[in-house]
Amino acid sequence: xxxxxDVLGLYELDAEEIDEILTVGMSMKKLLRQNIxxxxxxxxxxxxxxxxxxxxxxxCSFELATKYMGAHVVxxxxxxxxxxxxxxxxxxxxxLDAMKNDVIVIRHPMxxxxxxxxxxxxxxxxxxxxxxxEHPSQAxxxxxxxxxxxxxxxxxxxxxxxxxxHSRVAKSNLFGLRKMGATVKMFAPRTLMPAEIDKMGAVxxxxxxxxxxxxxxxxxxxxxxxxxxxGNFPSLGEYAKxxxxxxxIMQYAKKGALVMHPGPVxxxxxxxxxxxxxxxxxxxxxxxxxIAVRMAILFLLTKEEI
Ligand code: CP
Numbered sequence: 001x002x003x004x005x006d007v008l009g010l011y012e013l014d015a016e017e018i019d020e021i022l023t024v025g026m027s028m029k030k031l032l033r034q035n036i037x038x039x040x041x042x043x044x045x046x047x048x049x050x051x052x053x054x055x056x057x058x059x060c061s062f063e064l065a066t067k068y069m070g071a072h073v074v075x076x077x078x079x080x081x082x083x084x085x086x087x088x089x090x091x092x093x094x095x096l097d098a099m100k101n102d103v104i105v106i107r108h109p110m111x112x113x114x115x116x117x118x119x120x121x122x123x124x125x126x127x128x129x130x131x132x133x134e135h136p137s138q139a140x141x142x143x144x145x146x147x148x149x150x151x152x153x154x155x156x157x158x159x160x161x162x163x164x165x166h167s168r169v170a171k172s173n174l175f176g177l178r179k180m181g182a183t184v185k186m187f188a189p190r191t192l193m194p195a196e197i198d199k200m201g202a203v204x205x206x207x208x209x210x211x212x213x214x215x216x217x218x219x220x221x222x223x224x225x226x227x228x229x230x231g232n233f234p235s236l237g238e239y240a241k242x243x244x245x246x247x248x249i250m251q252y253a254k255k256g257a258l259v260m261h262p263g264p265v266x267x268x269x270x271x272x273x274x275x276x277x278x279x280x281x282x283x284x285x286x287x288x289x290x291i292a293v294r295m296a297i298l299f300l301l302t303k304e305e306i
Contacts, residue, residue: 002300006125008120010176018140018176021296025144029300032068033281041299042071045102050092051128052078052108057263057290058128058137062105064106065294071102088119089113097121100301106130111168124301132166137297138262139172141289143180145217145282146217148289149258152257154181159211159253161245162195162221162270164188169262170221174202187211189243191232208243212252219260220245220270236269250280258282 002017010018029041032060051059057074066073083092089108096104097120105126106114111133115173118125129135149152158177164170164186174184177202186197187205198204205211212218223239233239250257259271260283267273276283 001303005125005301007023007136007297007301008115008118008125008127010136010139010172010179011134013136013176013179015179018179019088021140021293021300022144022147023294024300025140025289025293026148028295029144029289030301032288032292037068039069039295040302041295042069042302043068045298045302046074046100047069047071047105047127047298048074048076048096048099048101049105050076050078051106052097052113053129055107055128057287058107058135061287061290062128062137062294062298065298067293068291069295069299071298074101075099089117093117093121097123103298104121126297126301129168132170134172134175135168135262136172136176137290137294138169139176140297141286141293142169142173142219142260142262143176144289144293145260145286146258148285149282150216152181153177156182156216157185157214157254158182158217158219159185159187159205159215160221161187161208161211161243162262163192163223164222165192165194166223167221171200173219174200179238185211187243189233189239189275208249209247209252212245212249214259215257215291217258217260217263218245218250218253219262220265221262223269225265236266240269244270244272245270245275247274250275256280260286262286287302 049062101123103124105128107128108130111131114127114130177184185203259275261283
């Protein structure tokens with residue numbers, strides 16, 4: 001059982017809660033590997049996904065996680081909802097609460113929107129990505145994937161390269177991995193590196209080589225063109241050449257170091273196609289971890305009520 005009513009970010013969760021989600025998530029993943037998709041854990045519960053931004057992986061995996069555990073699920077895309085008629089987030093939340101939803105999963109372009117919703121509703125709220133703030137379930141699925149491949153997260157060195165400034169994934173991974181005892185190194189063009197991220201515990205590096213040196217895991221991050229207004233780097237081709245992760249840069253990592261990316265990938269920009277499709281890539285594995293970890297989150301949030 002989690003100590004919090006909601007999962008809003010890994011800044012809030014403690015190491016014990018993260019460990020519990022990962023442990024349950026690993027059990028769920030074992031069941032998924034056996035193609036077991038009919039579990040009773042959420043029977044009689046209602047879950048709504050409320051997405052104000054596009055998504056493939058997160059929305060789909062929350063929906064599947066819910067269905068595999070026997071709950072009712074409703075998916076709302078803001079573009080086709082009463083939000084278009086001017087309804088506020090708080091009023092939308094009150095409406096979903098009145099419908100007796102047990103969990104609301106929300107993605108929103110504004111950082112802090114899930115926290116605002118959580119204060120308003122009785123339902124448990126899960127942050128599925130809020131602006132440039134956090135994406136906790138993504139970092140948890142990343143950590144689950146790492147934990148499956150290493151004896152422990154304690155002592156791991158994880159290099160994160162890409163658009164750190166706009167990345168909620170980078171922040172959630174930083175908070176989560178640090179709490180679990182890992183070292184997080186970061187590299188980005190200066191224009192895409194947030195000020196003072198070192199004060200949050202990141203080891204800020206001056207080059208790709210320095211970031212990847214000795215890493216157990218190398219994670220590329222998507223260049224978030226939709227959150228940029230130009231001028232952060234000359235072109236995607238030049239980004240790939242001077243800042244992207246390729247086979248040559250991977251030579252600085254530990255032998256057999258894992259390649260990860262939260263997706264969606266700009267193929268050939270953040271990572272080369274050879275790395276995306278190579279033996280050390282865990283990108284597809286991350287997708288399956290996504291369903292498992294979201295099953296764990298939904299189960300642990302609603303467990304006390306069963
Ligand atoms: N990683 C991630 O959040 O992907 P989606 O935008 O497809 O959900």
